[in-house]
Structures are given as structure tokens and as C-alpha cells.
Amino acid sequence: RPGRILNEVLFFPSEMACVEHIFTPSLPHSCLCPLPHGVETSFSLLLQYILSASSSLDLCVFAFSNMDLSRAVLALHSRGVTIRVLSDKDYVAITGSQIGVLRKAGICVRCDVGSVYMHHKFAVVDSRLLITGSLNWTLQAVQGNMENILITEEPKLVQPFVKEFHRLWARNDPA
């Protein structure tokens, strides 16, 4: 049974490829965009892990400007998945930030108000799957930088992040 625990590493920059089929699986061959189709990339795998959420997504990212990642989070929200987003107060106001878009859609967003720079970039799917690494949720990071993302279900790695998220979420309660 321990051998069945998911452990995977994705490296970036990701190849450029169309990800439309991930969002609209019912229309697999209909996309007319100029990007390559039918190619599995680090980025398409990342999107699929995020979209695998069935009950909750806890997201702690200081920078969030990637439109496809934003689209994935919005899709989960419209499916009824409970989303919580914790971001850095200084980054939220920056051009291209998707945090305002998520907020307008009704997603619960809290900004870290501490004096300390929030450098995390992790997500916890269904309190069970950890997605973490060097990758910021920006277009530059996905297509431009050499980055890594770990994806693991190992409880000894996932649980500390679940706990840290709860701690930061409670600490930044605006109420």
C-alpha cells in the first residue's frame, strides 16, 4: 500500500501546448488554436492535478497571474469545490494579478498582513495531495524559468502543509 502513494516531480519550463482539452474534455479535437495539440506537458499535468480536486483546494501563493491556473481555480469553484486562497498583500495589487478576478467570482481570498514576505507557492488538494516547489503561478514561471514542482500524497509531507495553511489562514482572518 505505501507503494501506491503518488509521488511525482514536474520540471519547467513547460513545452508550449494547447490545454483547451483539459477544460473542455467533451470537445477533444475541436480546438483551432495554433499551439500543438495532444501533447502532455508539465503544465498540462499540473493543471490536471489541480482540477482533480473534488472537495477542497487550499492555495498559498505570493504571485498569481497565470490565466490558465486562474481558469482552473474558477472551474473548481463553479463545480462547488471549496477554495481558499492566501496571497501576499504586496503582490495582489500588481498588474495581471488574478487575485481580484478570483475574489469577484466569490472565492474566499485572504492576504497575509504580516511584516514578513510570504514566499510560499503550494496547494493542497482535498487535504490529501500536496503540490509545491519553486514555481510561482505566473506565466513567466511556467514558460520561462527553470523550475520544479513536487506532487505527493505522502502524509508526512502533506500534513505539515495542511497545518501551516490552517495556521496562516486563521492568523489572517480579517474579522
Add this chain to the structure above:
Amino acid sequence: RPGRILNEVLFFPSEMACVEHIFTPSLPHSCLCPLPHGVETSFSLLLQYILSASSSLDLCVFAFSNMDLSRAVLALHSRGVTIRVLSDKDYVAITGSQIGVLRKAGICVRCDVGSVYMHHKFAVVDSRLLITGSLNWTLQAVQGNMENILITEEPKLVQPFVKEFHRLWARNDPA
């Protein structure tokens, strides 16, 4: 046996505490510095994991200015551990960078010459233990930022990083 695999998460900022005993364990109670003593912190644990190397340390970090981390790498080098450091070409020249210090000590350093920004911050100890996360090897990151570091021996997580290091190391061979 799979249950014995090391998996640990460290969160930062680390408490400030003296780490002198880690470098000179033979003199445990002799330090006269003003920092707290005998306190185990995220940073002291990180140093100990790095210093646990007995044969090799492969380091891929775009920023390296932390003096204690530099001291740990130099200590391993003087013990005969094979060190390879891969860094970002743009960061090497920055004030406080320890890359020049490591080079002068005879440690093999290669700078990524690709057009792409190298955003990794990972280390592989003895080809067996992976240390990776959001933490840059700077003083600011260790004491100032909210960061995370994963430490794992899980082969499915370690091996992709070993392979990626070899790929990048070979690609940046100056010869």
C-alpha cells in the same frame, strides 16, 4: 521498510539561534555569542541535513549568500565530500554571493549559461536525500521570509532531481 524513509518539512522564517555547536560539536557549551543556545530550529536542522553528506553534495541554487550555508559546504569540501554547485550566471556577481568563495576553495562551480532564468533551489545529498523548496540560500530567506523546505529520501521524488542535476551539469560544461 517504506515507513522508514525520511520525509520531513521545515518552515521558515527560522528562529534566531546560535548554530556554532553544529560546526564544532566538540565544544558544545563554549560559545559566548549573544544568540540563544541549545535551540533546535528549522535552520539548524537544515544545516545538519546538509552536513550529513558523506560522499557527495549536488547543489542547484540561483542565489547563495548565506554565510552559514557556505560554511557548511566548505566544511564538507574539506572533509573530502565531492561538491558540485550549479548557479545562475546573473546572480554570481552580486554582492554577498558566496559562489566566488566556494570557487576559491577549490569547489567545482558551474553557472547556467542558458537564456532561461534558473529558479531552482535544491540539494541532493549522497544521491539519496533531496532538500528542496521555496527557500533561497540567502540570509533574507532564512530569517526573513515565510518559506518551506521538504526533505525526503523517497526515490520517486529524489531520482528526478538527480537526473535533472546531471542534465543541467552536463549542459553547462565549460569545456
